[in-house]
Amino acid sequence: MATEGGIERSRAAQAEENITDSRAEQIYVAPQWLLMWWKFRKHRMAMVSGVVLIVFYFAAIFCEFVAPYDPESFSTSYTLAPPSRIHFFDTEGNLRGPFVYGMKRERDPVTLRPIFVEDTSVMHPIRLFSPGQPYRLWGVFESNIRLFGIDAPITEHAFFLLGADRLGRDLFSRIVYGARLSLSIGLVGVFLSLIFGVVLGGISGYYGGVADNIIQRVIEFIRSIPAIPLWMGLSAALPPNWPVVWVYFGITVILSLIGWTGLARVVRGRFLALREEDFVLAARLVGSSEMRIILRHMVPSFLSYIIATLTLAVPGMILAETGLSFIGLGLRAPAISWGVLLQEAQNLRSVALAPWVLMPGLAVVLSILSFNFLGDGLRDAADPYSR
Amino acid sequence: MIQYIARRILLMIPTLFVISLISFAIIQLPPGDFLTSYVAQLRTQGESIDAAQIEALEEQYGLNQPIYVQYWKWISGILLRGDWGRSFEWGRPVGELIWDRIGLTMMISLLTILLSWAIAIPAGVYAATHQYSFADYLMSFISFFGLGTPSFLVALIALWVGLAVFGVNISGLYSERFINEPWSTAKVLDMLSRIWLPIVVLAIDNTASVIRTLRANLLDELSKPYVETARAKGVRETALIWKYPVRVALNPFFSTVGWTLAALVSGETLVSVVLSYQTSGPLLLRALTSQDMYLAGSFILLLSTLTVIGTLLSDILLAWVDPRIRLEG
Numbered sequence: 001m002a003t004e005g006g007i008e009r010s011r012a013a014q015a016e017e018n019i020t021d022s023r024a025e026q027i028y029v030a031p032q033w034l035l036m037w038w039k040f041r042k043h044r045m046a047m048v049s050g051v052v053l054i055v056f057y058f059a060a061i062f063c064e065f066v067a068p069y070d071p072e073s074f075s076t077s078y079t080l081a082p083p084s085r086i087h088f089f090d091t092e093g094n095l096r097g098p099f100v101y102g103m104k105r106e107r108d109p110v111t112l113r114p115i116f117v118e119d120t121s122v123m124h125p126i127r128l129f130s131p132g133q134p135y136r137l138w139g140v141f142e143s144n145i146r147l148f149g150i151d152a153p154i155t156e157h158a159f160f161l162l163g164a165d166r167l168g169r170d171l172f173s174r175i176v177y178g179a180r181l182s183l184s185i186g187l188v189g190v191f192l193s194l195i196f197g198v199v200l201g202g203i204s205g206y207y208g209g210v211a212d213n214i215i216q217r218v219i220e221f222i223r224s225i226p227a228i229p230l231w232m233g234l235s236a237a238l239p240p241n242w243p244v245v246w247v248y249f250g251i252t253v254i255l256s257l258i259g260w261t262g263l264a265r266v267v268r269g270r271f272l273a274l275r276e277e278d279f280v281l282a283a284r285l286v287g288s289s290e291m292r293i294i295l296r297h298m299v300p301s302f303l304s305y306i307i308a309t310l311t312l313a314v315p316g317m318i319l320a321e322t323g324l325s326f327i328g329l330g331l332r333a334p335a336i337s338w339g340v341l342l343q344e345a346q347n348l349r350s351v352a353l354a355p356w357v358l359m360p361g362l363a364v365v366l367s368i369l370s371f372n373f374l375g376d377g378l379r380d381a382a383d384p385y386s387r
Numbered sequence: 388m389i390q391y392i393a394r395r396i397l398l399m400i401p402t403l404f405v406i407s408l409i410s411f412a413i414i415q416l417p418p419g420d421f422l423t424s425y426v427a428q429l430r431t432q433g434e435s436i437d438a439a440q441i442e443a444l445e446e447q448y449g450l451n452q453p454i455y456v457q458y459w460k461w462i463s464g465i466l467l468r469g470d471w472g473r474s475f476e477w478g479r480p481v482g483e484l485i486w487d488r489i490g491l492t493m494m495i496s497l498l499t500i501l502l503s504w505a506i507a508i509p510a511g512v513y514a515a516t517h518q519y520s521f522a523d524y525l526m527s528f529i530s531f532f533g534l535g536t537p538s539f540l541v542a543l544i545a546l547w548v549g550l551a552v553f554g555v556n557i558s559g560l561y562s563e564r565f566i567n568e569p570w571s572t573a574k575v576l577d578m579l580s581r582i583w584l585p586i587v588v589l590a591i592d593n594t595a596s597v598i599r600t601l602r603a604n605l606l607d608e609l610s611k612p613y614v615e616t617a618r619a620k621g622v623r624e625t626a627l628i629w630k631y632p633v634r635v636a637l638n639p640f641f642s643t644v645g646w647t648l649a650a651l652v653s654g655e656t657l658v659s660v661v662l663s664y665q666t667s668g669p670l671l672l673r674a675l676t677s678q679d680m681y682l683a684g685s686f687i688l689l690l691s692t693l694t695v696i697g698t699l700l701s702d703i704l705l706a707w708v709d710p711r712i713r714l715e716g
Contacts, residue, residue: 221402224645224698225691228653229671230409233687236675237416319537323657326539327672342540346661351547358547361540369535 036304039381046377049370056367060179064135067173068149068159071336073133075158077105078168080354081116084160086126099125100150100159113353124150126159163356165344171356174336175363181337182318183367185252189317190310192256197263198306204264205271206294212268219261227258231320235329244335251330255320259313266309270302304382311375315368322364338364391706399699406691411458414684465688472681476674481685484670489689491666492659496651499586500644503593510594511601512633515609526598533595539657541588546662585658589651601636608632641705645698652690 030038040046059066084100102122108115132146150159158164161172204215231254238250274280283293324330325339326346333340341360345351351358426441464470471481514523608614609632617627640647659668667686674682 221405224402224649224695225406226649226652226656226694228656229667229687229690230413232656232671232675233410233413233683234416236678236683237413315535323537323539327657327660329672329675342543345543348546348550351543352550355547355551358540358544361543364540365536368537369531372531372534 032304036381040377043373043377043380045373049373049377052366052370053374056179056363056370057183059176060183062137063176063180064137065143065145066147067170067176068132068146068161069170069173070133070135071169071174071177072334073170074168075164076168078103078116078158078160078164079114079166080350080357081105081158081160081164081168082354083163083356084158085118090123096123097125099123103158124159126150162359163354165341165354165357166347166350171341171359174341175338175360178336178338178341178360179363181248181331181335182321182339182364185248185255185321185337186314186317186371188249189252189255189259189321190313192252193260193263193313193317194306194310196256196260198267200260201264201267202271202294205268206275206290208272215264215268219264222258222261227320228323230258231255231324232327232329235324244331247331247335251321251324252317255317259317259320262313263306263309266305267302270305271298274298274301304378308375308379308382311371311378314375315371318364318368318371388706392703395699395702399695402695403692406695407462407688408458410684410688410691411461413687414461414680415454415457465685471685474674474679474682476677476679476682481682484682485667485685485689488665488667488670489686489693491664492652492655492668492690493693495582495585495589495655495659495666496648498582499589499593499651499655500647502586503590503597504640506590507594507597507601508633508637511598512605512628514598514602515605515636516628518606523602527602530595530598533591534599536591537657538588538592538654539661541591542585542658542661545584545588585655585662585664588658589654592654593647593651597640600639604636604639605632608636641701644701645694648697648701649694652694 081103084103086098086100088096088098090096090099100123102119102124103116104119105114106117107113126148127150128148129145130149130151131144132149134142134144135146136142158170160170162175163171165171165174200215204212234254234257235251238247242250280293280297283297288296321330321337322339322342325332325337326342328343331337331340333343338360342358342364345357345361461472464472469482471485473479474481474484477484510526514526517523609628611632614627614632617631618624622630655666656668656671658664659666660672663669667690671683671686673679674686
């Protein structure tokens with residue numbers, strides 16, 4: 001009996017060993033990206049943030065479809081209307097699915113301020129893929145199917161998920177449209193910084209010497225002057241009669257003129273570390289050209305660091321655009337970005353009457369937090385061999 | 388040491404030169420020149436200005452001469468005569484307008500650094516020595532949140548809370564009755580009762596990043612052998628942590644205090660626009676929107692210069708504290 005138990009136990013141990021062996025083998029043969037993915041998956045906040053950002057960018061890309069209303073359509077009877085309450089049960093307690101009541105504007109008998117009350121005689125069910133105002137997706141595809149909406153035009157009855165602004169426009173639709181500019185400016189700006197950063201940081205780290213010295217001094221110089229006053233000065237110089245698209249690119253160029261420094265430092269650090277690696281020496285000995293050494297051998301081995309750093313650089317860009325547009329030196333209405341929308345919140349009376357005009361700020365905070373968490377997770381995952 | 392200081396000051400000169408070039412470029416960027424607007428403004432006010440006067444002004448600023456002459460006239464006026472040019476919007480020399488405001492901006496930024504260090508250093512040390520404790524998680528959460536919320540938004544929310552909950556308008560650096568008063572004890576006290584708001588708002592950002600970096604640096608240090616050795620020798624835990632690894636972990640902050648200062652001056656500009664403070668932000672914004680370019684250029688020049696000087700002072704201080712720095716580089 002005793003021996004049988006012993007055999008049993010050793011078998012179990014053997015099986016366990018096999019499992020750990022195969023697990024170890026799996027890790028051993030896994031390609032780098034798979035290792036990174038395993039490591040990244042453990043960072044729960046980064047995973048959640050990734051999902052949030054996918055949703056945000058989906059909304060930004062398909063904003064015409066996601067927004068229930070055209071961002072410019074308005075209704076004078078709903079100025080600064082509060083967010084609509086979504087009901088599931090009618091006044092008699094019957095389940096009716098999600099719906100909103102009509103909204104009536106009345107005056108508060110004491111303060112004489114306009115207040116909005118629900119008109120329980122009118123009911124508008126909220127439908128997915130409901131037909132609404134016609135639009136052209138990306139200016140090409142005509143349609144009138146919106147992700148959700150009610151069966152009444154904005155001028156009669158409105159469904160304001162996040163309330164309405166001073167002119168009676170749907171704030172949710174405007175935030176969704178604003179995402180397109182605000183979220184893309186971060187990516188475009190970071191892409192430009194990437195070009196500056198990789199070229200200059202690469203030269204600095206690969207060649208060293210005088211070039212390195214000069215570039216490092218330039219970086220120190222740029223980082224030691226206050227960015228926002230400089231950004232303000234430069235963007236105030238953009239001609240006021242420029243079309244939105246030009247201003248947009250002007251702003252991104254201005255932002256990345258200062259934003260490339262952080263990236264250049266990371267690239268330089270990686271180059272300095274890799275320059276001494278054996279595989280670089282080997283490549284040089286077999287006669288690879290410098291371009292090939294850099295692009296084929298060095299860049300792939302620090303690509304993941306670059307991606308992580310890029311992710312961490314996006315929030316700064318988004319913040320800068322929001323800040324500049326907020327004080328009126330960045331994008332200007334009729335362009336819709338989160339900063340432009342927040343301009344409305346500069347008016348204290350609006351904020352006091354209708355705190356929901358601060359909602360674009362929430363969108364900014366959410367996207368910045370998500371980029372920070374995502375970048376954190378990517379940075380941890382970038383080196384899958386580290387503990 | 389003197390050699391180190393001398394070298395740093397010499398290195399600063401090209402930096403300041405480039406700053407002045409950029410500021411001058413910003414003055415020159417908008418179409419038209421300020422004299423045209425100035426003359427137009429005088430005309431709309433019904434004042435007559437004759438050709439001789441215009442010519443005298445043109446001569447003074449070198450407007451009809453090549454650009455490098457204009458630059459030289461502008462910078463030499465500042466360096467040799469303390470003449471910052473004229474603000475045409477205010478009809479006064481720029482020098483009279485900016486010093487008060489720049490002073491307040493610098494004061495707010497410095498106080499912010501002090502406040503954020505006073506909070507962040509103990510907090511960061513606690514987070515690192517009690518890794519994965521509840522307080523550690525709480526602090527990481529708070530600091531992530533601090534990094535995620537732009538200061539101007541926090542200022543905006545503070546304004547709203549002040550108005551909605553307490554029914555007070557907390558914008559403005561002084562109460563209304565003090566705005567046009569000369570400086571007095573009452574005015575200073577009034578200012579002190581309000582100035583904490585921008586300092587706290589600005590400190591959130593910086594505190595968050597200091598906590599995060601200090602925690603990471605300190606965690607690296609804590610696992611090093613010298614800490615183990617000291618512990619084996621029986622040094623008391625508190626004394627040990629504060630005397631050795633914390634000092635090493637703090638070094639990067641002192642060496643980048645200039646960047647912190649730049650970031651704070653930057654943030655202060657936006658926050659004070661939101662809170663409509665009588666610091667440099669709102670005046671710079673107004674100067675830029677009304678193309679009052681000498682005023683705007685002087686602000687940018689002076690803010691950047693003071694930041695660079697602040698960096699220099701902190702470097703000297705650091706070299707004085709840490710011999711490795713003055714020897715190596």
